[in-house]
Amino acid sequence: MPIDLSESEQPLSPDILVKDGVVNILLTYSNTSLFQSCRWKYWVRQVRCLTPKHKEAVFSIGGAYHAGIEEYHKKATTPLDDAALTLAHQVSDGLLSSDNISAIDNSAPTKVKAMIRGFARQFSNSPYEITNQEMPFLEKLEDAPDFEIDGVKYEFWLSGKIDAEMKHKPTGGLYLGEWKTCTSFDDYMCKIRQDNQPWQYLIGYYLKNKVKPSGVVYRLAKKTLIRQKKTETVDDFLNRIAEEYDTNVAEYFKEEVVPFDAKRADRHYNHLYDVAKELKFAFQNNLWTRSHGSCFNYNKPCPYMSICKTDNESDFDMIASSYFTVKPPNEELIEVPEGG
Numbered sequence: 623m624p625i626d627l628s629e630s631e632q633p634l635s636p637d638i639l640v641k642d643g644v645v646n647i648l649l650t651y652s653n654t655s656l657f658q659s660c661r662w663k664y665w666v667r668q669v670r671c672l673t674p675k676h677k678e679a680v681f682s683i684g685g686a687y688h689a690g691i692e693e694y695h696k697k698a699t700t701p702l703d704d705a706a707l708t709l710a711h712q713v714s715d716g717l718l719s720s721d722n723i724s725a726i727d728n729s730a731p732t733k734v735k736a737m738i739r740g741f742a743r744q745f746s747n748s749p750y751e752i753t754n755q756e757m758p759f760l761e762k763l764e765d766a767p768d769f770e771i772d773g774v775k776y777e778f779w780l781s782g783k784i785d786a787e788m789k790h791k792p793t794g795g796l797y798l799g800e801w802k803t804c805t806s807f808d809d810y811m812c813k814i815r816q817d818n819q820p821w822q823y824l825i826g827y828y829l830k831n832k833v834k835p836s837g838v839v840y841r842l843a844k845k846t847l848i849r850q851k852k853t854e855t856v857d858d859f860l861n862r863i864a865e866e867y868d869t870n871v872a873e874y875f876k877e878e879v880v881p882f883d884a885k886r887a888d889r890h891y892n893h894l895y896d897v898a899k900e901l902k903f904a905f906q907n908n909l910w911t912r913s914h915g916s917c918f919n920y921n922k923p924c925p926y927m928s929i930c931k932t933d934n935e936s937d938f939d940m941i942a943s944s945y946f947t948v949k950p951p952n953e954e955l956i957e958v959p960e961g962g
């Protein structure tokens with residue numbers, strides 16, 4: 623359905639998607655990936671703003687790890703600051719208990735704390751120094767295929783959030799930093815080098831600051847695959863997780879760099895224009911095709927499967943109110959930069 627700006631209860635975030643009566647379509651890395659994977663899922667998440675009430679443990683653990691590292695960097699005054707680590711652990715524990723993940727996976731708080739501690743230890747001697755962190759960008763995509771529906775203007779904006787800005791100490795070179803978790807360093811970096819993600823950050827940073835970074839530094843943390851033994855108590859298992867990270871820190875953490883490449887950046891810029899044209903078509907024609915080939919991506923059922931099965935409006939509303947909650951997308955980007 624076309625977006626009705628006259629409805630006071632329309633669910634779009636006024637700070638982000640609708641600003642001064644203009645619908646800002648945000649081209650973030652995850653939005654564009656979502657749209658390319660399944661347009662119907664994009665519509666239900668980004669336009670109808672529905673998100674499943676049930677939160678997956680894996681996302682909460684990743685979020686708690688990320689928030690802990692952010693807190694650590696804010697508070698640390700020495701390369702390996704124990705007081706800052708304690709504060710970071712409090713943040714991750716708080717998030718995991720508020721999401722009730724600790725009750726589902728009692729090893730989650732220990733794993734996350736061990737990962738934050740390992741991150742701080744492993745990268746305390748890195749040649750890359752953090753100079754700024756948590757940097758959102760929101761930049762108008764110039765010459766984008768903006769359009770109007772029923773007198774309402776739709777514009778395309780390049781958007782995202784960069785974990786950190788970094789300086790390569792030996793050369794003074796400017797880099798961007800990203801903190802990620804994975805199960806295999808090689809597989810993850812192979813995917814990242816093929817992926818659009820580093821180019822989204824590099825272009826976003828360049829458009830906002832008019833300075834070209836030399837690359838993106840990926841600080842990777844490998845998730846442990848150890849499981850509780852039948853003969854082991856919970857406490858012994860939790861101790862073994864902490865010990866595993868503490869004694870094998872170099873095996874669990876790695877720094878990899880994706881260097882800037884002008885041709886690859888151009889390719890990503892063109893890709894953004896392609897996606898913008900496809901989005902324009904979808905909005906103008908109100909055509910949100912379901913991609914059934916994506917229903918079991920990563921061997922997991924799509925979290926929107928229950929609501930996707932119905933074409934009946936009253937069933938849709940009933941499922942939406944029972945299993946989903948209305949939440950504006952892109953809340954992490956709500957700090958709207960200048961010009962936004």
Ligand code: SF4
Binds near residue numbers: 660926927
């Ligand atoms: S269940 Fe499949 S078709 Fe439906 S929204 Fe998810 S990915 Fe798309």
